[in-house]
Amino acid sequence: MFPSRENHVAHSNPGLISGLLAAGLFLMGAQPLAAREAPAEPLEEVEAFVAGEAHGTLVLPLGATDRQTPAIVILADGETPDGRAAPYLDQLLGAGLAVLEMATLPGDSLEAVLVALARHPRVLGERIGLLGFGLGARQVAALPDPMAARALLYPGCAGMAPAAMPGQAVLLMHGDADAANPAPDCARLGEALTTAGARLRLRLLPGASYAWDRPAFAGEGHARLPRPDGAGRVEAHAWPEMTALSAAEVAGFFAASLLGARP
Structure with a gap:
């Protein structure tokens, strides 16, 4: 063979x-x-933001270089951000809004931040909104300056005296399992906001605790956090699914309030 x-x-x-x-x-x-596919294009532009002693990160939607966009300023629940703003930032950017998350906000520097942000060449200065978590929400409610829209998430409703808000859109959101924001107290705050002239949307989340949107660090789904009114601590239970829903609703609120025709 x-x-x-x-x-x-x-x-x-x-x-x-x-x-x-x-x-x-x-x-x-x-x-x-x-x-192999080419890397995906970035969806936003990020830059450092400084106004006096206040520092933050400004994120601008990509592709809006030829026009100004409304912006949202995010205030943390405490001295420094802890990651809970991330899903809201993603949703707000997706809605076409610029987002400024403050890292340090000493004293009464919020007014200076708003003035500096309104002067930014990519920001529509007459359409700036405020989003606050807990203690940050109390700052949002107390600011006397005219704002296009405000969102207050679990601010510690009892005893709050909001600033005058004639004609301003306001979202007040809290959970019905939150010891720092009992429903009767938040209903009274809602009445005070309406008396102050706000166009109020009151949103009660069934089963949500204080700071349901705080990330579960090291796998821990619960924590005891300082109450926004300073009266001890309150139980907080992370709820990622509710966080996704609340972030989408907050973004929808700001989009509806800020993305109309220019005045």
Whole structure:
């Protein structure tokens, strides 16, 4: 029995076969690289923001370089952000709004921040909204300056005296399992906001605790956080699904309030 042509070549020139195999492996390895997709385009532009001693991060929707956009300023529940603003930031950017998250906001510097933000070339200065969590929401409610819209998330409703808000859109959101924001107290705050001239939307989230949107750090789904009114601590239970819903609702509120025709 005679050997096949392939066997004859293999036995007569093993170096040739080795070279062909190496070339084949090289081509096989190179093909996925050629087919690899280009990296996705970024969805936003990020820049540092400074106003006096106040510092933050301004995120602008990509593709809006030829026009000004409304902006939302986010105030944390405490001295520094803790990650709970992230899903709201994503939703607000998706709605076409610029977002400024404050990292440090000493003393009464919020007014200076708003003035500096209104002067930004990419921001529509007459359409700036405020979003506050807990203690930050109390700052949002107390600011006497005219604002296009405000969102107060679980501010610690009892005893709050909001500033005058003639004609301003206001969202007040809290959970019905939140010891720092009992429904009767928040209903009274809603009445005070309406008396102050606000166009109020009161939203009660069934089963949500204080700071349901706080990330579950190190896998811990619960924590005891300082109450926004300073009267001890309150239980907080992370609820990612409710966070996704509340972030979408907050973004929808601001979009409806700020994205109409220019005045």
